[in-house]
Amino acid sequence: MSALLIAEHNNTEVKPFTLNAITAASQIDSDLHVLVLGYNSETVAKSISEIPNVKKVIHIDNEIYKNYIAENFTSAVVKNAENYSHIICSANTFGKNLMPRIAALLDISQVSDIIKVISSDTFLRPIYAGNAFATVKSNDAKKCITIRPTSFEPAETSGGSAEIVKGDLGEQSNHTKFIKKEEIKSDRPELGTARIVISGGRGMQSGENFKLIQDVADKLNAAIGASRAAVDAGYITNDHQVGQTGKVVVPDLYIAVGISGAIQHLAGMKESKIIVAINKDGEAPIFSVADYGLEADLFDALPKFLAELNKLNTIQK
Amino acid sequence: MKILVAVKRVIDYNVQVRVKEDNTGVVTENVKMSTNPPDDNAIEEAVKIKESGKAKEIVAITVGEEKAQETVRKALAVGADRGIHVKVDGVIEPLAVSKILQKIVDKEKPDLVFMGKQAIDDDCNQTGQMLAALLNWPQATFASKIEVKEKTLEVTREVDEGLETIEVNIPSIVTCDLRLNEPRYASLPNIMKAKKKPIELINASDMGIDTKPRIEQIKVEEPPKRKAGIKVANVEELVQKLKNEAKVI
Ligand SMILES: Cc1cc2nc3c(=O)[nH]c(=O)nc-3n(C[C@H](O)[C@H](O)[C@H](O)COP(=O)(O)OP(=O)(O)OC[C@H]3O[C@@H](n4cnc5c(N)ncnc54)[C@H](O)[C@@H]3O)c2cc1C
Ligand SMILES: Nc1ncnc2c1ncn2[C@@H]1O[C@H](COP(=O)(O)O)[C@@H](O)[C@H]1O
Numbered sequence: 001m002s003a004l005l006i007a008e009h010n011n012t013e014v015k016p017f018t019l020n021a022i023t024a025a026s027q028i029d030s031d032l033h034v035l036v037l038g039y040n041s042e043t044v045a046k047s048i049s050e051i052p053n054v055k056k057v058i059h060i061d062n063e064i065y066k067n068y069i070a071e072n073f074t075s076a077v078v079k080n081a082e083n084y085s086h087i088i089c090s091a092n093t094f095g096k097n098l099m100p101r102i103a104a105l106l107d108i109s110q111v112s113d114i115i116k117v118i119s120s121d122t123f124l125r126p127i128y129a130g131n132a133f134a135t136v137k138s139n140d141a142k143k144c145i146t147i148r149p150t151s152f153e154p155a156e157t158s159g160g161s162a163e164i165v166k167g168d169l170g171e172q173s174n175h176t177k178f179i180k181k182e183e184i185k186s187d188r189p190e191l192g193t194a195r196i197v198i199s200g201g202r203g204m205q206s207g208e209n210f211k212l213i214q215d216v217a218d219k220l221n222a223a224i225g226a227s228r229a230a231v232d233a234g235y236i237t238n239d240h241q242v243g244q245t246g247k248v249v250v251p252d253l254y255i256a257v258g259i260s261g262a263i264q265h266l267a268g269m270k271e272s273k274i275i276v277a278i279n280k281d282g283e284a285p286i287f288s289v290a291d292y293g294l295e296a297d298l299f300d301a302l303p304k305f306l307a308e309l310n311k312l313n314t315i316q317k
Numbered sequence: 318m319k320i321l322v323a324v325k326r327v328i329d330y331n332v333q334v335r336v337k338e339d340n341t342g343v344v345t346e347n348v349k350m351s352t353n354p355p356d357d358n359a360i361e362e363a364v365k366i367k368e369s370g371k372a373k374e375i376v377a378i379t380v381g382e383e384k385a386q387e388t389v390r391k392a393l394a395v396g397a398d399r400g401i402h403v404k405v406d407g408v409i410e411p412l413a414v415s416k417i418l419q420k421i422v423d424k425e426k427p428d429l430v431f432m433g434k435q436a437i438d439d440d441c442n443q444t445g446q447m448l449a450a451l452l453n454w455p456q457a458t459f460a461s462k463i464e465v466k467e468k469t470l471e472v473t474r475e476v477d478e479g480l481e482t483i484e485v486n487i488p489s490i491v492t493c494d495l496r497l498n499e500p501r502y503a504s505l506p507n508i509m510k511a512k513k514k515p516i517e518l519i520n521a522s523d524m525g526i527d528t529k530p531r532i533e534q535i536k537v538e539e540p541p542k543r544k545a546g547i548k549v550a551n552v553e554e555l556v557q558k559l560k561n562e563a564k565v566i
Contacts (some may be wrong), residue, residue, distance in 0.1 A: 100446035
């Protein structure tokens, strides 16, 4: 049998995490088909057909898929799911919202947020905010799986030429109405895929002080993250939150500023290649995961850090 | 209006979770247990809606072993009117929980079901969406703001790109984010009063639902440890290390 991956996109472009999910999905089953549900989304179907790992694209284009309403998506996925052994999607807010609804209708116990494919039915997944790793085997005939995108490399995007076929339209739900999405647009790299992330916590003391972080982020071409405490306090918007109940990031360099290092925060950044912590409390738990810890007042250290970076001419954008 | 709120008993979020030496799970003996944090937000929101006059009754439900009742008791102490404890021993997966909740919903006929967005033990983030599917109700997940209207709810959802607002017809399922509200503490008099509120006990085995796990837990291990890092003396040293040693800038 084959595996079916549900693509995430914005009707014009494929979202980057879909590429990571494709890598994981093709480890599960090399006969990978991708379902594109969207509205005026031909370019998405086309670009997915060019991904070498993808063997077939099933495209369903209808206005009811414009705003990614889980109820509408679910009906379409269930209708097209019959010949697949696995239904797969990334474990971000898109997939977390959608997949359990599909799994329940198919009477499948979903495996969430896998970080490793051991075999087609056995997977590794973190539990307890990443304090333990569980190896789990799904005994359902069909499997519903969500992928932690940062645990897999993105798939190649060119060279393939999979056929694009039309799928069966699902039913429309009249019980949910999309009203609006407040997307915070920025020129900075996306948090989930950035090579460098600099995050601020409650120690920043105010939203205005995040300027210090922005300046460094601009210099390093970094994405900006935050602890839940910083978001809760209104210093920065929710899309920046890193952690168990926020985003998971695995950059080459993660710089935690004024963040104590609660396990719920570590759950979202502990796998980063290099971790730097700037904190005035030498006992802060963040230092236990930091490769380089700087015990200092951030209001003193951040301007100096920027000045030192400015002295280097080698920073690649 | 009647609101059903699902609360789960989990290892307290402050506990440093340890993996058992025989790799069969995590240590739960003599470990502090609490209500799953966003479930407290779910109860709080229900209580606020009741206080505003828009709801008449709040029923708190838990599915779990004997001691799971504590979480229902706590919900009663902050404002739920009565409780239901569906007793089941051993591991129970979100799919089975949602099937149990579906039966309870059929019986209780609530207008809304509030739940947490994610249990911090299994980190599944499934049960609310599954229940919504089984009931064929609309779902509003990851809610950070709820506005109760005539026959609908307007819900602000926390999504990766920022905030999304949707309107769902009642009846519906809402899964709550921690930012939805600030859960209150139970006062001593209310804790005393809660002791008199009724909790109905139902045995899952009498419900005709197969609750056997479909997912086998083969082993549970410690995650790989990071190797110990160093403290740097000043910003200059930090930048030098990042450039010359780690080579990340
Ligand atoms: C169910 C649940 C889920 C959660 N999910 C998440 C999550 O996804 N992400 C997350 O981040 N948190 C999450 N949390 C919250 C988490 O437990 C912590 O409360 C939070 O991470 C703390 O944020 P913080 O480190 O910014 O604040 P604090 O813990 O208050 O730490 C502030 C730090 O700043 C330092 N500091 C202060 N002033 C300065 C200065 N001038 N210079 C240098 N350092 C300074 C202090 O020494 C301190 O270490 C969750 C909690 C729960 C219960
Ligand atoms: N055993 C349970 N008893 C009551 N509610 C539960 C149970 N399991 C999950 N829930 C509810 O479902 C939410 C999400 O859980 P999960 O899908 O396990 O992440 C929790 O926050 C609870 O509101």
